[in-house]
Amino acid sequence: MARYTDPVCRLCRREGMKLFLKGTKCFSDKCPIEKRNFAPGQHGKDRKAKIVGYGLQLREKQKAKRIYFTQEGQFRNYFEKAARSKGVTGELLLQQLERRLDNVVYRIGLGVSRRQARQLVRHGHIQVDGRKVNIPSYQVSVGEEIAIREGSRKLAILELAKDFASHQNSPTWLEIDRDNYKGRVQSLPKREEIQQPVNEQLIVELYSK
Secondary structure, eight states: OOOOOOOOHHHHHHHHHHOOOGGGGGSSOOOOHOOSSSSSSSSSSGGGGGOOOOHHHHHHHHHHHHHHTTTTHHHHHHHHHHSSSOHHHHHHHHHHHHHHHHHHHHHHHHSSSHHHHHHHHHTTTTETTEEOOOTTTOOTTTTTTTEEEEGTOOOOHHHHHHHHHHTTTOOOTTEEEGGEEEEOOOSOOOOOGGOOOOHHHHHHHHTOO
């Protein structure tokens, strides 16, 4: 499966805003967008035209994909499933993205970024209700407990992640026990609890054409 391997800070610069893809670096003076707040590439500084219509819808979709590190096919599948379900399509789309295991691991505070959380999942350090799950796109359900496996609790990155998470707002839909490196899904996330700079209605309009 294809995956993005270039510097992720280019993605923030392309969207013209911080997407917080690098953890602690995003809060430091080393964040590239602080010094070069323009699109990457040879003609980045010249891209000053106002984006409207389709371009605006496309940028919202790209922004959401980049925040959650999903590929186009996978993202479209999320949308199609949301469109088939009862409820507000845009909210259901974001809810699926939030319920990804790698995102929940990040939200609990086991990684300083979603990419680091995904690596923890891929390498088999995460268990769901006592069983190992190494699929980042696994959809967590209400009542499930997500935790670091017993044999992985000495990883150095966990202490760094716990310290980083202590300065962030904790999601109200998760019950978090950072001292024991675990959390539990208390409820499905509501739109007001998903604090992402994404206009999901524009994404719905894009895919509905």
